[in-house]
Amino acid sequence: MNRFKSIIAGLSEIVGPSGVLTESTDLVAYSYDGTSNWHATPDVVVLPTTTEQVAAVMQLAYDQEIPVTVRGAGTNLSGGSIPVEGGIVLCMTRMDRILDIDAANFTATVEVGVVLNKFNQALARQNLFFPPDPQSFLAATIGGCAAENSGGPYAVKYGIFKHYLLGMQIVLPGGRILNLGGKTVKNVTGYDLTLLLCGSEGTLAVITSVTLRLLPRPETRQTILAIFDEVTTAGGAVHRIRQSGLIPAKIEMIDNWIIRRIEEMSPLGLPRAAEAILLFELDGNSAAVENESREVIRLCREADAVDVRPAKDAEEAENFWAARRAGFSAIWGNSPTVLAEDVTVPTDRMAELISTIQTISRRHDVPVVMIGHAGDGNLHPCILTDKKNAEHFHRAEQVASEIFSTALALGGVISGEHGIGLEKKKFLKLAMEPGAIELLKSIKQVFDPKGLLNPGKIWEAGP
Numbered sequence: 001m002n003r004f005k006s007i008i009a010g011l012s013e014i015v016g017p018s019g020v021l022t023e024s025t026d027l028v029a030y031s032y033d034g035t036s037n038w039h040a041t042p043d044v045v046v047l048p049t050t051t052e053q054v055a056a057v058m059q060l061a062y063d064q065e066i067p068v069t070v071r072g073a074g075t076n077l078s079g080g081s082i083p084v085e086g087g088i089v090l091c092m093t094r095m096d097r098i099l100d101i102d103a104a105n106f107t108a109t110v111e112v113g114v115v116l117n118k119f120n121q122a123l124a125r126q127n128l129f130f131p132p133d134p135q136s137f138l139a140a141t142i143g144g145c146a147a148e149n150s151g152g153p154y155a156v157k158y159g160i161f162k163h164y165l166l167g168m169q170i171v172l173p174g175g176r177i178l179n180l181g182g183k184t185v186k187n188v189t190g191y192d193l194t195l196l197l198c199g200s201e202g203t204l205a206v207i208t209s210v211t212l213r214l215l216p217r218p219e220t221r222q223t224i225l226a227i228f229d230e231v232t233t234a235g236g237a238v239h240r241i242r243q244s245g246l247i248p249a250k251i252e253m254i255d256n257w258i259i260r261r262i263e264e265m266s267p268l269g270l271p272r273a274a275e276a277i278l279l280f281e282l283d284g285n286s287a288a289v290e291n292e293s294r295e296v297i298r299l300c301r302e303a304d305a306v307d308v309r310p311a312k313d314a315e316e317a318e319n320f321w322a323a324r325r326a327g328f329s330a331i332w333g334n335s336p337t338v339l340a341e342d343v344t345v346p347t348d349r350m351a352e353l354i355s356t357i358q359t360i361s362r363r364h365d366v367p368v369v370m371i372g373h374a375g376d377g378n379l380h381p382c383i384l385t386d387k388k389n390a391e392h393f394h395r396a397e398q399v400a401s402e403i404f405s406t407a408l409a410l411g412g413v414i415s416g417e418h419g420i421g422l423e424k425k426k427f428l429k430l431a432m433e434p435g436a437i438e439l440l441k442s443i444k445q446v447f448d449p450k451g452l453l454n455p456g457k458i459w460e461a462g463p
Helices: 002-015 024-029 051-064 116-124 142-148 193-197 231-243 256-265 286-302 314-325 327-332 347-364 390-409 425-431 434-447
Strands: 044-046 068-071 088-091 098-102 107-111 165-171 177-181 206-213 220-228 250-255 276-284 307-310 337-340 368-373 378-385
Touching (some): 002 044, 024 044, 098 116, 107 116, 107 142, 116 142, 165 193, 220 231, 220 286, 220 314, 250 314, 256 327, 256 368, 276 286, 276 314, 314 327, 327 378, 337 390, 347 378, 347 390, 378 390
Antiparallel strands (some): 165 177, 165 206, 220 307, 250 368, 337 378, 368 378
16 A cells, blocks of 8 residues: 555655646546447546656656556547556546647647547648548547557548558557658668567557658548448459549448437338438549549449439538447347457358348357448447346357358458557467467567566467
């Protein structure tokens, strides 16, 4: 107890008393993230406002051998920000300054607590664009996006977070501050440590700011809604469009279960009878968008779409995309426990993936709702269950396991954007060779020799 009081006093001296939370109600708020079946309570929550404060906290934790779990908004879906070994939750949300927007060089430098939506609003005022757009962008922080290498609907055309990451400032577990990368698009100076840390899920270092590449804001956007009477037919249509050479900015899929739930909660005019809908966004100059829109409509009709129609105006387009963003809310609001999975396959195997998931769902008598970034083969099968019903939850876990095995058998991966975290670490050995996993552990040892930073994540402990 005396040691704990001493540590709290030391943390308060570093960040100020208002930046240290120890009340039980506060600690519970930081005991979970976007996953619905994991939680663990920290001993203390620390909210720094500067890199120097982060460095001092990390040095104290290193000296006292206290686990540290870094956290942003907690919207992640793999258990990555859950403090499974207690200790300190280092919440970065107060480091929320946009340090620089360099429109002349199409770069920006921001602290990691900046909310993605706030960043995009600031960029829009200068006619700039940052494509990575996870569906939690209204709350998700830049640091969380970097730690998870976030994607989102725009990934099909524009890529994911790592494609826009130029540099970063980090704090190592012992408290040392380092600046990596820079502001140039081309940089092959030594090993690319910046990209190594992108997607490392907070296990190697604490990122405090990032420098990002920007794009000019597209001149025109057009949304198209395509309705299908089979989910697998929708999956086939996606591959037909990709095979044609067209690259829409977004291709998103929603199944009938989600369509009906959204219309029950907040009617947006979605076709309730559709087994699946695809949402497309085309962007660029006006002439190109007009031509590509016509081609998407033609290809969807050839792929047996029941109906295809462009949004009549910006308001209707926003309603369609609001429905897509509401998908996960609809899912969580209708099931006590949700296993929100995340697999990616080559787009020509998407229809086969969907069909197999439907078979798995029926065989185990466990509902699986499907939503996802269909344009890049990234599907989110959401398994509806109840952790309090042990027998049903066990069947749900079997469903998840078979979905991962299916994705791998189809040449895919067990995570496209959610990361491994806690949810999938027991499956990592199916997705990576033993030698590769040992290499991951060796890298972890170099960065974090005491194993204090976000322990218990990505791989299972050895003997």
